[in-house]
Amino acid sequence: MHSETVAGFHQEDSVPSGLVPVGIIYGDVGTTAFKCNITGHIEQTDYVQMRHEKVGWVLGQVDTINRKTDLSLEKAQELAEGREMDIKELVFATINVIGYRDERGLLQVPRTPFKAGETVYRASEDLIRDVIGLKDDPEKGAYIGLLNGHNIRVYLDINTIVQKHMSVLAKTGAGKSYITGVIIEEMMKHGVTLLIIDPHGEYPSMKNEGNATDSRFGVSPRSYADRMMVFSPDTNINPDARPLRFTLGNMEARDILALTNIKNAKTYMVALRKALDYLRAVKPQYGIEDIIAVLEADEEHALGTLINELEYLKEMNLFAPQGTKISEIVQPGKTTIINLKGTPPDIQQLIVSRIATALFELRKIGKIPPMMMVVEEAHNYCPQQGQVMSSKIMRTIASEGRKFGLGMAIISQRPAKIDKNVLSQCNTQLILKVTNPNDIKAVVASVEGLTSGMADLIQHIPLGVAIVTGGGISMPLFVEVRPRETKHGGESVKVI
Ligand SMILES: Nc1ncnc2c1ncn2[C@@H]1O[C@H](COP(=O)(O)OP(=O)(O)O)[C@@H](O)[C@H]1O
Ligand SMILES: [Mg+2]
Structure with missing residues (x-):
């Protein structure tokens, strides 16, 4: 031999x-x-x-x-x-x-x-x-940076990232959104269709050029404005976004009650159902104000609390007789940002649940192109403890999305608080500095091939360096993240 x-x-x-x-x-x-x-x-x-x-x-x-x-x-x-x-x-x-x-x-x-x-x-x-097994592969690879301490470019396989899901885990300020921006730039360059759930409104800045100067990386400032769209439920806070609205006619009484602070939904279920049935019979496209009017006319029940809650939902301006079409939101080769800045958490979960369900169902029947959904603050949408509106669909996409060409990127500062069923499905992992002991445990448990020395290093990783595994690479690598082509919009203060 x-x-x-x-x-x-x-x-x-x-x-x-x-x-x-x-x-x-x-x-x-x-x-x-x-x-x-x-x-x-x-x-x-x-x-x-x-x-x-x-x-x-x-x-x-x-x-x-x-x-x-x-x-x-x-x-x-x-x-x-x-x-x-x-x-x-x-x-x-x-x-x-x-x-x-x-x-x-x-x-x-x-x-x-x-x-x-x-x-x-x-x-x-x-x-x-x-x-x-590092090859310069600008055709199929996402260039994420240099092997730490060397002048060797690291490319991740784009198909693997999209098809087998990705996670970005690190404490606040460690550079999650920054490296996610790097990945998004690479995806846009390669014509991947993307949808970004952006709770803090950090990503619209990618329309603008950054100011990359470090010549080692070979990165020049670039704008992707021509490939990006921004939608938001709240166009007062986010005036540059297009309005995101959902069709009220698709909502059942149970869904509507779930959006309110009403603890005992049963109390109002019958009355609300009756109101919706009535409206459906007389008015094909109705708004929240119509539901309120019908409830106000109901003299049998005390519905003050429900009416107040619906008034609040009406102010959210989230529902319209005709909601935003998914064909407007998802366009082949384009990146869509759902800017949720200023939107309350329960409404955010509803939005993620509605959009993710639509993407999954439409992907199944091939009505939208293969794509990736990027979810910032993922612990809010698929928590390990408790059930929120978006929990179920997030889990479904994690386990079945790859079959239908729907990938997911999960970003979170609390790895221990994300549904393990979701986290464990992410084959490509980008780990930056983590210090919370429970989070370190969660990260170490989810990363294959991490040596004990590397596990100890996780709490000391300097800003700008990531541990990368998967994405076509067979062992964890320390990578010096390349500078951004676009402007980074993260507002979080540097903690390192
Ligand atoms: N690779 C990097 N190179 C240069 N600056 C970085 C890098 N990663 C992060 N930063 C800076 O650190 C700060 C925090 O990064 P950010 O990605 O917003 O953190 P997180 O999303 O983890 O809270 C930002 O000001 C960002 O510009
Ligand atoms: Mg961030």
């Missing part, structure tokens, strides 16, 4: 020029991990390479670094008091073996351990690209 490589390896004793030694393998050596005494400059998550007697060069990654000293606490105190002393120390790293490509191009891990005493080198970019 593999005779050429082995022969080639034995003949060639010298190390290719340019490789920088950073350590030596020592101690007990396993096939998937080993210790390395550090002699050069190397940091956590850096890539290294070492020679294996059977297979040649193998890629590894620094998982943890430790400094072991013989300095006792007492001695440390003496040292602090100014006494000189000799300290023995050893700086060592745990290296995880990533593997090598065999002659068929498959990722393999050597089945025998490395030899203790072998030199560990900083990995060459060619080996990193080859083993991780």
Whole structure:
């Protein structure tokens, strides 16, 4: 097996020029991990390479670094008091073996351990690209940034993102909306149809050019105004948006009551149903004011509370005799922002539920193009605890959307508070800084291939760096997020 490589390896004793030694393998050596005494400059998550007697060069990654000293606490105190002393120390790293490509191009891990005493080198970019499988692929790939510490572009497979769902998880201010904007830019560039649920009105700014200046990334400012549409239920707060209205005629008494603060819906169910039946018989297109008029005429029941609630809904201006058509909202190759800034949470959930249901049903019968729905603050629309109006459809899309070409991107600062059934369906994951212990647990549980060293790092990830998995990449990568082409609209303050 593999005779050429082995022969080639034995003949060639010298190390290719340019490789920088950073350590030596020592101690007990396993096939998937080993210790390395550090002699050069190397940091956590850096890539290294070492020679294996059977297979040649193998890629590894620094998982943890430790400094072991013989300095006792007492001695440390003496040292602090100014006494000189000799300290023995050893700086060592745990290296995880990533593997090598065999002659068929498959990722393999050597089945025998490395030899203790072998030199560990900083990995060459060619080996990193080859083993991780990073190709510059502007045709099918979404360019999200550079492999941290290297000049290697990372592309995620667009089809995989769309078809197998994506999650973006991190604490507030860690850069979720920023990196989501990067993904959206890439989707727009590739003609993907998108709908963005935007509770804070952060995304309309993508119509404007940003001011990218960092030349390492090769990104120039760009506007996508020609591909974007904005709708909002509240065009007073969001005057640049087109009005989003729903057809009242599609709402049953139960749906309407669910939008009110009325706890005991049964009290009013019969009266409301009767009013709707009556209106349907006499007036094909009715508004909330019509329902109110019918209820006011009802002398049998005390309906004051219901009428007050309906007055409130009327003020929301959410319903119209003729609602916005889905064909207006979703257009092939375009990005639609549903700007929910200023809309109360229960109404937001209703809107998400209505739109998501329409997308799912219309996708099933091919009436709209394959597309992706981006949901910011997803914990509000599919919480782990309790049921909100949009819970069910979010779960359905998570589990069945991919069959029908309806992808979902879930964005949240509270991974622990999102429905696990939804989160676990997201195959592409972008993780930024997370500090809440429950959230770290939720993230670690949902990310495949995360090493213990990486899990510890999650709470220290600097702004602008993301851990990326899936999307056609077989192992978690640290990626320096590329600058935005468009203007970032996030208003959240920097917390890092
Ligand atoms: N990759 C990045 N490069 C430069 N600035 C960033 C990056 N990511 C985030 N920021 C900045 O950090 C702030 C918070 O980012 P944002 O995406 O709004 O956070 P979140 O959505 O997680 O609350 C913003 O001011 C944004 O401009
Ligand atoms: Mg945000």
